[in-house]
Amino acid sequence: GAGVSQSPSNKVTEKGKDVELRCDPISGHTALYWYRQSLGQGLEFLIYFQGNSAPDKSGLPSDRFSAERTGGSVSTLTIQRTQQEDSAVYLCASSLDGREIHEQYFGPGTRLTVT
Amino acid sequence: SQKIEQNSEALNIQEGKTATLTCNYTNYSPAYLQWYRQDPGRGPVFLLLIRENEKEKRKERLKVTFDTTLKQSLFHITASQPADSATYLCALVRTGANNLFFGTGTRLTVIP
Secondary structure, X not given: OOOOEEEOOXXXXXXXXXXXXXXXXXXXXXXXXXXXXXXXXXXXXXXXXXXXXXXXXXXXXXXXXXXXXXXXXXXXXXXXXXXHHHOEEEEEEEEOOOOOOOOOEEOOOXXXXXX | OOEEEEOOOEEEEEOOOOEEXXXXXXXXXXXXXXXXXXXXXXXXXXXXXXXXXXXXXXXXXXXXXXXXXXXXXXXXEOOOOHHHOEEEEXXXXXXXXXXXXXXXXXEXXXXX
């Protein structure tokens, strides 16, 4: 079956603009995660959705970052007023159920460059 | 502060040898630990999971150990092949949490 997909694969934007990144998780997976990977850094947790529960936003670095998950499936990560330090690869992952021990399946990522 | 360290940024070994990668953590009480492989330009791919009450897990040429006293996990690839060349990431899930905390990774190169 299809894996996790993300779009766009690359995004170049000017400082101060808003961007939206999209994630399509694996069908039937109730948990969805966003991570950020900067050059030379490890993956940094951003936000976690589990079913229809309120998301765990504890990893969002500032209030310029927000995410939604509509209908328990597709998710959009929005970054407002982008800054150069937002440049990174944004990775989405899904798992069968985040409340249990399951591996996470990652998408290919969106490479964001803020100029 | 909480920290996950992987022994080195890069590791080169000869084909056929065993590669051993180290993951050390501080200030965590992990419920379990996972190892992922990441190739350039791609997302991480799950390899193995080990729970806090397990000492060792094996899968084909891969072996993971987990020592909660030493706060360390070792990841072994036996009979290594050039196709094993990639970055390997360890990740922890804290007790009571749901998200993964990742180390910075070790880039393994297997030399033919």
